[in-house]
Amino acid sequence: MAARMDLDGRLIKPMTICMIGAGGFIGSHLCEKLMAETPHKVLALDVYNDKIKHLLEPDSLPWAGRIEFHRINIKHDSRLEGLIKMADLTINLAAICTPADYNTRPLDTIYSNFIDALPVVKYCSENNKRLIHFSTCEVYGKTIGSFLPKDSPLRKDPAYYVLKEDTSPCIFGSIEKQRWSYACAKQLIERLIYAEGVENGLDFTIVRPFNWIGPRMDFIPGIDGPSEGVPRVLACFSNNLLRREPLKLVDGGQSQRTFVYIKDAIEAVLLMIENPDRANGHIFNVGNPNNEVTVRQLAEMMTQVYTKVSGEPMLQSPSIDVSSKEFYGEGYDDSDKRIPDMTIINKQLGWNPKTSLWDLLESTLTYQHRTYAEAIKKSMAKPTAF
Numbered sequence: 001m002a003a004r005m006d007l008d009g010r011l012i013k014p015m016t017i018c019m020i021g022a023g024g025f026i027g028s029h030l031c032e033k034l035m036a037e038t039p040h041k042v043l044a045l046d047v048y049n050d051k052i053k054h055l056l057e058p059d060s061l062p063w064a065g066r067i068e069f070h071r072i073n074i075k076h077d078s079r080l081e082g083l084i085k086m087a088d089l090t091i092n093l094a095a096i097c098t099p100a101d102y103n104t105r106p107l108d109t110i111y112s113n114f115i116d117a118l119p120v121v122k123y124c125s126e127n128n129k130r131l132i133h134f135s136t137c138e139v140y141g142k143t144i145g146s147f148l149p150k151d152s153p154l155r156k157d158p159a160y161y162v163l164k165e166d167t168s169p170c171i172f173g174s175i176e177k178q179r180w181s182y183a184c185a186k187q188l189i190e191r192l193i194y195a196e197g198v199e200n201g202l203d204f205t206i207v208r209p210f211n212w213i214g215p216r217m218d219f220i221p222g223i224d225g226p227s228e229g230v231p232r233v234l235a236c237f238s239n240n241l242l243r244r245e246p247l248k249l250v251d252g253g254q255s256q257r258t259f260v261y262i263k264d265a266i267e268a269v270l271l272m273i274e275n276p277d278r279a280n281g282h283i284f285n286v287g288n289p290n291n292e293v294t295v296r297q298l299a300e301m302m303t304q305v306y307t308k309v310s311g312e313p314m315l316q317s318p319s320i321d322v323s324s325k326e327f328y329g330e331g332y333d334d335s336d337k338r339i340p341d342m343t344i345i346n347k348q349l350g351w352n353p354k355t356s357l358w359d360l361l362e363s364t365l366t367y368q369h370r371t372y373a374e375a376i377k378k379s380m381a382k383p384t385a386f
């Protein structure tokens, strides 16, 4: 492997990374990248490893010995501190992060995103270890513009909706709107990490992902996850398309999102890992401001792309409206619009996303079709028990 240089032309020394939540969607892509392109070693911690199995076996893989899986639940495992001490850098990805859980399992959500992250921060701070912590764009909540009258021309002014790490406020709904339990827990852990940096010198970087999507995201209900489970929108819509049922648009599908391809976003994380002097002490938005759509437009685009990659005809009624109460239950609320400001990540790391929404959906839905179409056909052919 050729020697790797950082952005300032210095040689990058191989490091050991303790990655918590390595078996999830983002973790699996990050492990893949680190194994294929860098000399770094990964201590991969998670309760599951299905999404990184292909990296762990067989022993003849070129990176064998550089990735080690530890089946650990960080809620209660005394091995955590030892593993953090063995590493140069800790990356914490572990979290409950599916909106269907925020209002239905708010205690688990708050414990997972705040309480369970506390020892990780503490061990990093006490042992002088660097921490990259995964937060979320949900900490911004709703835009300032969403509170303006519907016909206000200011709604078109970026000052009222672009989300900026160092100036935008965090705007959540009332306490009964338990949707915000996740965002609020993430905000508090961000504040704690920031304070550890200021008061105790913790070297930290906080990442705020804006809807990263791609292969291996979440699960397909009834195939590799619970039949009644509700994953994030990419997997919900993929499931509908695979089963040839209409895509469900929550409250009319008017909310707006910007989607970034997981492989683009992972490049940004690698830059943070390998350029500590440029990343420490910073909070980074990581998203693609050019890929904005309403959820309704996303549904239309996914339907078109899926028709192309699967060769199956389009449904007559590709989508239906459903109320958020029916879909998510009591206490749901939503972010109206999410455009990341890219100034800080551009200046510090020179990073920009590359992949258009159409292209990223094409590769992702090709993967979904290849991975799940047969299994879905088989499961749908089975007679249902009465």
Ligand SMILES: NC(=O)c1ccc[n+]([C@@H]2O[C@H](COP(=O)([O-])OP(=O)(O)OC[C@H]3O[C@@H](n4cnc5c(N)ncnc54)[C@H](O)[C@@H]3O)[C@@H](O)[C@H]2O)c1
Pocket (backbone or CB within 6 Å): 020, 021, 022, 023, 024, 025, 026, 027, 045, 046, 047, 048, 072, 073, 074, 075, 092, 093, 094, 095, 096, 097, 112, 116, 134, 135, 136, 137, 208, 209, 210, 211, 212, 213, 218
């Ligand atoms: N995917 C996105 O676009 C996105 C957006 C915003 C924020 N994030 C944040 O990024 C992180 C990773 O997200 P993801 O999309 O990969 O989610 P994911 O659910 O696929 O991955 C999280 C992983 O953490 C593990 N985990 C959870 N609790 C654990 C515990 N107590 N002990 C050990 N392992 C545990 C899970 O088993 C899972 O494999 C999360 O913190 C999430 O809040 C992701």
Ligand SMILES: O=C(O)[C@H]1O[C@H](OP(=O)(O)OP(=O)(O)OC[C@H]2O[C@@H](n3ccc(=O)[nH]c3=O)[C@H](O)[C@@H]2O)[C@H](O)[C@@H](O)[C@@H]1O
Pocket (backbone or CB within 6 Å): 097, 098, 099, 135, 136, 137, 138, 209, 210, 211, 212, 231, 232, 233, 234, 236, 237, 248, 249, 250, 251, 253, 255, 257, 295, 334, 335
């Ligand atoms: O990915 C992110 O950046 C963050 O935002 C996500 O939140 P959200 O974007 O609201 O979650 P999705 O499940 O991806 O839903 C997006 C939108 O689609 C809608 N939706 C979802 C599913 C569905 O079947 N139909 C539908 O209309 C939702 O109501 C929402 O408006 C999750 O909170 C986190 O994974 C993460 O922190």
